[in-house]
Amino acid sequence: MKRREFLKVALSGLGLFASSAICSKTVFSSEIKAKTKEFFGVLVDTTRCIGCRTCEASCAESHSLPIPNIEDKSVFTKIRKPDEKTLTVVNRFLTEKGEIYVKIQCMHCNQPGCVAACLVKAMKKRKEGPVTWDENCMGCRYCMVSCPFDIPKFEYDEAFGRIMKCDMCYGRISSGKVPACVEVCPKEALTFGTRRDILNEAKKRIYQTPGLYVPYIYGENEVGGTAFLYISSYPFEKLNFQMDLGYTPYPEYTTGFLYSVPVILILWPAFLTGIHYLTKERKKEIER
Amino acid sequence: MRKEFESITIARNGLTLALSKLVLLTFYFIGFLVLLIKELKPKGKVLTAFNVITLPIILLGTYLIITHMFYGLSHGSNVSQDFPWGIFIGFNVMVGVPFAGGAYVLAFVVYILNAEKYHPILRATILNGFLAYVFYASAIFLDLGRKWNILNPIIGNEFGVNSVLFLVAWHFLLYMIAQFIEFSPAIAEWLELKRLRKILSSMTLGACVFGIALSTLHQSGLGALFMMAKNKLHPLWYTEFIPVLFFVSSIFAGLSCVIVEGTISKKVFRHRMSEEYLKNYDDIVIGLARGCAITLFVYFFLKVLIFIHGKSWVYISSPMGIWYLVEVLGFVLIPCLMFYYGQRDRRINLIRVAALVTMLGVIINRINYSMIAYKWYLPLSEKYIPTWQEIVITLTIVFTQLWIFRWVVNRMPVYGEVPEWAKEKELEEEEYQAELGFTMANGGQRYRDY
Numbered sequence: 001m002k003r004r005e006f007l008k009v010a011l012s013g014l015g016l017f018a019s020s021a022i023c024s025k026t027v028f029s030s031e032i033k034a035k036t037k038e039f040f041g042v043l044v045d046t047t048r049c050i051g052c053r054t055c056e057a058s059c060a061e062s063h064s065l066p067i068p069n070i071e072d073k074s075v076f077t078k079i080r081k082p083d084e085k086t087l088t089v090v091n092r093f094l095t096e097k098g099e100i101y102v103k104i105q106c107m108h109c110n111q112p113g114c115v116a117a118c119l120v121k122a123m124k125k126r127k128e129g130p131v132t133w134d135e136n137c138m139g140c141r142y143c144m145v146s147c148p149f150d151i152p153k154f155e156y157d158e159a160f161g162r163i164m165k166c167d168m169c170y171g172r173i174s175s176g177k178v179p180a181c182v183e184v185c186p187k188e189a190l191t192f193g194t195r196r197d198i199l200n201e202a203k204k205r206i207y208q209t210p211g212l213y214v215p216y217i218y219g220e221n222e223v224g225g226t227a228f229l230y231i232s233s234y235p236f237e238k239l240n241f242q243m244d245l246g247y248t249p250y251p252e253y254t255t256g257f258l259y260s261v262p263v264i265l266i267l268w269p270a271f272l273t274g275i276h277y278l279t280k281e282r283k284k285e286i287e288r
Numbered sequence: 289m290r291k292e293f294e295s296i297t298i299a300r301n302g303l304t305l306a307l308s309k310l311v312l313l314t315f316y317f318i319g320f321l322v323l324l325i326k327e328l329k330p331k332g333k334v335l336t337a338f339n340v341i342t343l344p345i346i347l348l349g350t351y352l353i354i355t356h357m358f359y360g361l362s363h364g365s366n367v368s369q370d371f372p373w374g375i376f377i378g379f380n381v382m383v384g385v386p387f388a389g390g391a392y393v394l395a396f397v398v399y400i401l402n403a404e405k406y407h408p409i410l411r412a413t414i415l416n417g418f419l420a421y422v423f424y425a426s427a428i429f430l431d432l433g434r435k436w437n438i439l440n441p442i443i444g445n446e447f448g449v450n451s452v453l454f455l456v457a458w459h460f461l462l463y464m465i466a467q468f469i470e471f472s473p474a475i476a477e478w479l480e481l482k483r484l485r486k487i488l489s490s491m492t493l494g495a496c497v498f499g500i501a502l503s504t505l506h507q508s509g510l511g512a513l514f515m516m517a518k519n520k521l522h523p524l525w526y527t528e529f530i531p532v533l534f535f536v537s538s539i540f541a542g543l544s545c546v547i548v549e550g551t552i553s554k555k556v557f558r559h560r561m562s563e564e565y566l567k568n569y570d571d572i573v574i575g576l577a578r579g580c581a582i583t584l585f586v587y588f589f590l591k592v593l594i595f596i597h598g599k600s601w602v603y604i605s606s607p608m609g610i611w612y613l614v615e616v617l618g619f620v621l622i623p624c625l626m627f628y629y630g631q632r633d634r635r636i637n638l639i640r641v642a643a644l645v646t647m648l649g650v651i652i653n654r655i656n657y658s659m660i661a662y663k664w665y666l667p668l669s670e671k672y673i674p675t676w677q678e679i680v681i682t683l684t685i686v687f688t689q690l691w692i693f694r695w696v697v698n699r700m701p702v703y704g705e706v707p708e709w710a711k712e713k714e715l716e717e718e719e720y721q722a723e724l725g726f727t728m729a730n731g732g733q734r735y736r737d738y
Contacts (some may be wrong), residue, residue: 054343076320081369084369110334113516113591116450116451116516117451117452117453117516118448118451118453119440119441119448119451119454120437120445120446120447120448120454121446121447121448121458122446129319134446136437136440136445136446137434137437137703138432138433138434138437138438138440138441139361139432139434139437140428140431140432140433140453141372141373141433141511142451142453142465144369144372144515145372145513145514145520146516146517146519149310149520150520151371153369153419154361154369154372154433155360155433156360156362156367156368156433157360157362158360159357159358159359159360159435160433160434160436161360161361180368199368242519244519245519246518250516250518251450252514252515252526253510253515253516253518254452254515256509256528257509257515257531258450258452258455261455261505264501264504264505265501265505267605268500268501268504269497269498270498272396272400272496272497272500272501273497275400275401276399276400276402276493276497279400279401279402280402282402283402283404
């Protein structure tokens, strides 16, 4: 190999190394880590919920969305999902233990898939606990694909639609208030507090009232833990909860791939340039 | 006073210089536009079957694209809260990108392995790849719900560096630039810009090396997008090796596409092809078929390993399991054998059929990931089925790409031989570079002597 070729290879190698080092630093350091266990959450006690749907109405009101008619009980005939106009819904399940109502909304995962998915960081996990959405979103809807609970919804009818999902009333929380749904709940089925406190509260209720609850706190470990926790008197899998999500935080499914990126960016070019010069010399030998 | 005056004069001189350069550039630009307008006139017959079929579709599609852009995504489209990604991403991007994979595979074979045999088909493949990327990027643009924010991940209105999609977006952009550089000598030859061609062709190797690294990552990155859809994909399709599978399948998808494209081009652009190209064509196809057979077998082997490791026997008797078998046996193993026998017995037509089957298989595989195995548990009535408007727009994107491909092939040396001056320059360039390297190594000593 001639000297200039060596210099070329060496220089390009150095450049690539430097650039991938920068790359890798940003990739590794931006891993989403649950910084503290002290962020806020909501405990949903399904044994207390009476299906009055005032939470739905107050949620719609505080997010300037069409307010549902909560007198209408016909909505309970089928299982509903939150959508772009209703950020939280209450479903009814008829069981041998009577009617059980389950409120669903964004679970505000400790390490959310949607945040890891977003390429412009429009989805953010706030230090107070909520997962929120920002205006710099491109509308690629990768968050919708990545959410284990299938929560983010998009306003398809607008030329400049938004991703709509429960934001745990981020504005209210940061000014010291509790979320709108928690505030209006007449039966105290919803409890707002730091995640540690509500987790203790959930355990306390389970162990202090024997026989009332199934001994499981949904959201304690699901997908690495969520800010919304549920306790229930009836097995969760029969209340349409997803029990197969595992305890691995969703962003971890892509970290393996993301870690390979700087490795490939360093090794591949060096390897390719090496092969190029090897085969080139061989070609010249054959020509001679 | 005097100093001020001097500085003003210098500034004025600088300004005149800049202005004169600007004027010159404007002239070049106007010249280029005039040339372009002149060249826009079609060569060859206008009333061909291809034109008659595609032109109305393109016109209708353009109209639909414009309305689609102003009335929101739901306008004439079936994307829903359950299926956020429709045909534009599920077909145009997910299928188009592996089909364009021939460009990086052949760049690897020709520039890195120095296998000269495949040089004649390289330019057409790279052109195809480049156009595919440009048009599939436009498909992404159509699919964005907030289109005018498309530049945010590029200009840094927040970098989501831990997002797979962020990587894919950046690699898309960089790879398009790399491919343009790889193809640009042909443009320089067309415009007879000798000096520019020299500069551009000296950048080819760098662009190739960079392009191959980028391709590896974004071909597998497209698969990695589905890693977080763990509970939504059918377990037969979900594995932690999705990125590897996507990468390997992009190799045979790209090569099959090259074979099919070559077959059509040989009929349509025969008059533009050099003797060298036509003479070596069969040998090239057989070589490509060999590559396809090997990579298809590797892919099949990976699939079997993943199947056994995942203990997936339980799913195989369900309808989704049978569909899985159709994909893996019918569209991976069978074309693999067809390619093998095709290249062994030099049966070009068998190879062509195998290439078509492989391409169909890749389409099925990618559509499985984005539509069929995705949320497989929903009843058919809630599944995503594209509207006719979406299909017309999809076809418009593909046909426009073919039109531009034809336009370029009819003008630039894509299949044909490079002009004589470019060949001579290639030799000269090596000498020139050798001299430059020598001079640099001696700290410019040689020129000081003169």
